[in-house]
Amino acid sequence: NAYSSNPRLYKLLVITTVSGGGLLAISNSSAFADASQVDVKKKKVVVLGTGWAGTSFLKNLKDPSYEIEVVSPRNYFAFTPLLPSVTNGTVEARSIVEPIRNIVRKKKFDVQFKEAECYKIDTVNKKVHCKSTQDNNLGGTEEFTVDYDYLVIAMGARVNTFNTPGVVEHAHFLKEIEDAQRIRRSVIDCFERASLPNITEEERKRILHFVVVGGGPTGVEFAAELHDYVIEDLAKLYPALEEHVKITLLEAGDHILNMFDKRITVFAEEKFQRDGINLKVGSMVTKVSEKEICTKERATGQTVSIPYGMVVWSTGIGTRPVVMDFMKQIGQTNRRVLATDEWLRVEGCDDIYALGDCATINQRRVMEDISAIFNKADKKNTGRLKVDDFKEVINDICERYPQVAIHLKKKQLKNFNNLLKNSQGDDELDIEKFKLALSEVDSQMKNLPATAQVAAQQGEYLAECFDKMDACEKNPEGPLRFRATGRHRFHPFRYQHFGQFAPLGGEQTAAQLPGDWVSIGHSTQWLWYSVYVSKLVSWRTRMLVISDWGRRFVFGRDSSRI
Ligand code: FAD
Incomplete structure (x- = not known):
């Protein structure tokens, strides 16, 4: 090992042995050459996904002794907490994304990136099957396989529609950058269409009815952002339409933001009522058609049809088909997401790790x-x-x-x-x-929430495990802070919760901080601004987001439909 890590020492030994002459020199040199070849061959780590978990793993990995290959259908990292702000142009889409090649360029070792999606994991031959996803005219899709020694699955999750008919065809999701851009265009579409002549009053009302399904943090934040957009910008540009605009938030449970402290839920519900956002709890969506959304009301048991112009579906997350297929392969059929142990290894697969939204301990x-x-x-x-x-x-x-x-x-x-x-x-x-x-x-030890905070901490933890893996193997007794006692080399993953925000519009935010400390109001909005700016992945995106916020304060949001 010492020779393989020090090529000069290795050469010197080969030269001295050769000059010593004879057979011994030849056999020694070949033995060392073989040993060095074995040692020099880097272990290949394949990372699937460039979201919070995958990017955090990549950013934190320092050990150059691995060969890294990243496969993801997106060649960028997206800062999802600011996605709702992209739907109304408070920040621009490009301000919250960082090209993945910018991130890997800064690594001191070689990292390969392939813009493709993995469609099958073959654990027997240690390969992942991928296909390119460019939806342009560059020659269609291309299929290839990538071998791995270690696989890091960080593919996140997809939107959960609960198989509700018509959702995929007619509703907008808010999961990816493209979704946010589509919503932004769609809102303006509704206003422009409602401004056309020959539109009946009833039709105008329908077109300007915006329905949000799901009272979790994303649905609530989107409804609040949309309300701000209408009040602060669109009402000035379309004064004749303001009275027709209606925003409805549908929630199947009894309250919105039910994962937050009761004080936050109550404040949010009262604020929405004051703002004129129509909040309907106990309302379960059963079907979405082109112009109507059907709900079953728990209080009355009745089915109600609500005419709408645009619907945004935000009811939680489900498993990606490729992950589902992998779960079937390894006998995890009765689970919602991939099960791992506390070291983030997929149960039953020693060289495969899973983190972020696609896995749970x-x-x-x-x-x-x-x-x-x-x-x-x-x-x-x-x-x-x-x-x-x-x-x-x-x-x-x-x-x-x-x-x-x-x-x-x-x-x-x-x-x-x-x-x-x-x-x-x-x-x-x-x-x-x-x-x-x-x-x-x-x-x-409740299941960890599917948040960016968890995914990022898991990525950081796993990178530290990979960094220390070699050192631990070479020096099992060494004094390493990260080492656990007993049969495990590392201490298990421990999540540290730093709190959670719920922006409620009108420059007000609620925050639930560790120790169940709750803070709500304008000052918390400033805390939100500073925390999110500090969490952005680069100085470039920080500057872009701050300038977007500044532009919005001075000139308002841009309402062009581009
Ligand atoms: P993702 O970040 O979703 O990344 C998954 C990656 O896998 C992507 O790069 C994707 O392109 C890639 N991928 C997908 N399919 C394949 C495939 N077949 N092969 C290879 N790669 C694939 N969390 C918070 O903590 N705070 C917040 O304020 C917050 N706000 C949010 C707001 C919105 C609108 C949304 C949608 C989420 C928000 N979240 C927030 C949740 C947070 O974004 C997720 O928990 C986090 O993104 C999970 O990270 P991940 O790496 O597991 O998945």
Whole structure:
């Protein structure tokens, strides 16, 4: 290894051995040449996707000893939290994207990029099958395969329509840059069409009825952005139409923003009411046709038809077909997304990692494994264990699952600690009670949300694992901060939540910060501005976004239909 990493030393040895003469020199040199060839061959890491998870992995990876190949149908990274601002021109689409080649150019090692989409993962031959996706006239699609030693799946998710008829054909989504650009054009289309002569009053009202489906953060932010656009800009340009404009937000549950603190939900609902945004909760969309959207109202049980001019569908995410196909291949058929362990390895596939929206850490598996450890220790199958044996089992579990150790250390498993407090020595403990107490871990380690924050942290974590992989192999006992104890080389992924924003329009934002600290209002909007600017991936995009905001303050939004 020392020779392969130091070519001069290697040459010197070959020369001295050769000058020593004879057969020995030849056999030595060839042995070293073989060893060096084996060592020099870089492990190939294929990254699928250039979104939050894939880009964060790429940006943070420092070890030049890998050969990296990135495959994604988008040759750019998009800063999704600002997508709703693109729908009305508050910021321009190009201001929130960074070409992926700009990012890889800055790496100190070679990174290949292919603009294509992966359509099949072949785990047996360690290959991914890809096809180019350029929708231009450059000669159609091209198919190719890419070999990998390690595969990083960061393909994100697709929009979930819940198989509602007509959604794909008639509704807009808000997931990609192109979606936001289409919405921007469509809003202007509606206003221009409604301005034409010979349009009946009823038809005008229909065309200017904007319906948003889904009361999550994206749907709420879009509705708020659209309202601002109408009030601040379009009302001045189309004064005769203002009274006909209606924005409706449909939510199947009882409240909007239900993942936020109750105070934020209440504030948002009251603000929308004050702003004249028509909020309908308990309203489940059953069908979307060309000009009408059908809903089933929970309160009355009635089906209602709502005429609309434009509908935006934002009801959550689903699994991409290629990921679904891969899940079938590896026997994860009954899951919604790919299950990984706490080290982000896909369950059952040692060299494949999955992160971001397309994956989730399988907590149920942890509990099953813990159960199995208990059962193994209970050799006589009595359902009871002596305290000393029990402590051994707990040590084993803690070594395998550091998060259990963390919870025990922080005394977060109250029932567990209470049960143990009063027992000693030869006492026998009821395994079931302890298993039940340990299952508190489950509820405390809820599935991670599908957010950019999680995806970016996972990308950073995985890059650190890859950076340290080689060092750990060469020096298993070395003092590495990142190393975990026991049979795992690294500590498991731990998510750190920094809070969440919900922009509500009118220069007001709600924020739920760690420790359930809630902040709402104009000052929080300034916090939102500064956090998002700091999170943009480059100085170029930062400058562009700040200048877009400045332009909007001075001149208003651009309403040309281009
Ligand atoms: P993505 O960022 O979606 O990236 C997936 C990548 O995979 C893309 O590059 C895609 O082109 C590529 N890909 C797709 N198919 C293939 C294929 N077949 N082969 C190869 N590559 C493929 N989160 C927050 O934390 N805060 C926010 O404020 C916030 N706001 C949001 C606003 C909107 C409008 C949206 C849509 C999302 C928002 N999110 C927010 C969520 C956040 O964007 C996602 O959680 C995040 O993008 C997930 O990252 P990812 O890398 O898993 O997937």
